[in-house]
Amino acid sequence: MRKAIGLVVFGCAVLAVSQAGELVSPLSSPPDFRQAAWGMTQAEVLATEAAQPSEIRESSGEIIVRYDSIQLGGLACRVVYIFADDKLVRAKYVFDAEHREPNDFIRDYRAIEPLLHDMYGKPVSERAFWSDDSLQDEPKSYLEQDRASATDILPSDQFAGPSIAAGHLKLYTRWRGDRTKISHGLTGENSRITHQIEFLSVELERLENDVRGASRN
Template identity: 25%
Template sequence: MTQDEVISAEEKMAPVERNENLIKYNTRILNKNVVLNYLFAQDKLVGASYKLDDNYVNSDHFIQSYLQFKQVLAKKYGLPSEEFTNWLNDTYKNNRKKRGLALSLGHTEYATFWKTQNTTIECSLREENFNVLCLVEYWSIGHSHLLEEGKKEDKMDLF
């Protein structure tokens, strides 16, 4: 898809940001606020992501949202091809009541993957720069080379 095709498909929403590599929308999924990003390389859609945009005081709510997203994706795509919980610091690993705290401190991260013929789907939950990120990402298998070329060009632009 091109940028124009994506904008036509999302006719009920107005982009909040647009440039040659991105179209961004604010929307709602499963009664949650999300930022929807469509990512482009050479005017071809290479990926899309939904980033949870709700603020929770209790990080356990992020885990609940992650599990909810994961459940909906499993209904749509079936059993995941891969799933893991990575403990970077096991201080709270054996204390289920502290899982949200462990997440917010960057002690743990969660990820689940599905693969279709054309797309890799990832649902992930982690701490990054003192914020909890809950993401659902879709990456085109057929256009992954364009994404890599775009990353190389971005690095060259730094100089």
């Protein structure tokens, strides 16, 4: 197995420099994450950073590198970098908040949205996906019309957070540029909510799919 040695901390909005460190826009030209670009080897990425990773592991034929103790928009998070065939193909922020009230995750989601909108402009989609209405007062057919956008989901809706935690509701805002796809998501399952921003190389998406597919054969 190829030895994993890479780490890079990436950013997503220059407006958040004071809160999240050195950040860059990855949509049109490199660097894509701090001083790293899509397709860099782990060694090349490592050379851009002084810090050491918190974890390096292999999963589905890829190398996963995690770096802890990052701040974005005033929220604590982890940075995860994914290498396929020794090329940087994907990375994401995974927010670390532990809230007793599920609706507080919606507040976090809405706090991060302006940073992404200010950097990347109008998203290609803003969706609230309803798969189950059992925790709501209204039927699914109504929710899919009246609350079809991520911006329609408010922390003041007492049932929204529990619906996300149960996996009944997923929020996504997405952007796309020449080099990078971005997905800001709030999802849940088994009473656990995941809030993350994922960045994906447009050019290397097929490579990652091929590597993951080969690992299953």
